[in-house]
Amino acid sequence: MNPSRRSQVSLFLHQLPFLVWLVALWMLLWGQFTWLAFLTGLVMAVFVTRVFRLPPVELSGRINLWYGLVFVVTFLGAVIKGSLIVAWQVLDFRRQPGAAIIAVPLRVDDDVIMAHTAVTASLIPGSLIVDVDREKRTLFLHTIGVRSDADAEHQRRVVLGWEARITRAVGSKEELQELRAKIAEADVDARHGAETPRDGRTLL
Numbered sequence: 322m323n324p325s326r327r328s329q330v331s332l333f334l335h336q337l338p339f340l341v342w343l344v345a346l347w348m349l350l351w352g353q354f355t356w357l358a359f360l361t362g363l364v365m366a367v368f369v370t371r372v373f374r375l376p377p378v379e380l381s382g383r384i385n386l387w388y389g390l391v392f393v394v395t396f397l398g399a400v401i402k403g404s405l406i407v408a409w410q411v412l413d414f415r416r417q418p419g420a421a422i423i424a425v426p427l428r429v430d431d432d433v434i435m436a437h438t439a440v441t442a443s444l445i446p447g448s449l450i451v452d453v454d455r456e457k458r459t460l461f462l463h464t465i466g467v468r469s470d471a472d473a474e475h476q477r478r479v480v481l482g483w484e485a486r487i488t489r490a491v492g493s494k495e496e497l498q499e500l501r502a503k504i505a506e507a508d509v510d511a512r513h514g515a516e517t518p519r520d521g522r523t524l525l
Contacts, residue, residue, distance in 0.1 A: 338384065338491075340366050342437075349444055388489040395486060396441065403446035410466060419468040422451065425480045427458045428503040429488050429496050435460075437491075438484045448476070 347362030348354055410418035427435055432455070439450045439460055452461040464476050488500050 339433075343369065346440060385490050388486065389491070392486045392490050396445075399445050403448075406466065407446045418465045419472070420463065420465045421467040421473055423462050423464055423467070423473050423476050425460045425462060425477050427460065427484055428481065429484060429492065429500055430458060431488075431492065431496055434484065434487050434492060434496070437487045438480065441483045441487070442480050448480075 343366035344359060344362040347365055348358045351358055427438065429435075435453070435455070435458060439453060442448050442460065442462060443450045447466060448462050448464040450460055451463050453459070454461070460480065462476065462480065464473075467473050467476060485500060485504070488496055492500070
């Protein structure tokens with residue numbers, strides 16, 4: 322095998338997980354897990370990656386099967402739970418469910434993880450990505466069921482939870498270390514905030 326052929330094969334193998342992920346996203350978006358959905362998804366994935374001639378996506382080359390399984394099971398559970406919650410909010414005529422646009426600054430500086438987090442959040446009923454600030458690593462979601470600042474903060478934690486699961490499943494070792502450092506820093510800030518009087522209040 323000549324060097325150019327070997328490099329093409331190496332590039333294909335490196336991009337194969339991304340191709341598989343595009344096919345999976347296509348099937349999830351259509352809500353069909355059939356051979357027809359698989360074949361059309363495969364055609365679209367090849368079309369997107371080859372015809373548009375985008376720069377190759379640099380993947381970490383690391384896949385943790387356990388955390389990948391955790392992500393899939395958790396995601397399916399979240400889709401079912403979100404569907405039930407949205408259905409109840411529609412049928413509950415006693416009060417409006419409330420809605421808000423929420424900004425969620427992500428913690429991992431990686432385009433692939435950012436895209437996966439955005440798609441995951443959009444696929445769960447009740448939330449939809451409306452804008453992305455790539456430079457500031459911030460997602461903007463339209464979410465329903467938000468009536469207070471506490472509800473908005475809960476939705477931010479949910480999205481950050483998806484980012485963490487995706488990073489643990491397919492992120493690099495450096496990204497995992499970055500995520501752990503950000504989580505530890507947030508925990509320290511939260512404890513410090515709980516111990517520090519704010520808004521003129523004193524500790525009991």
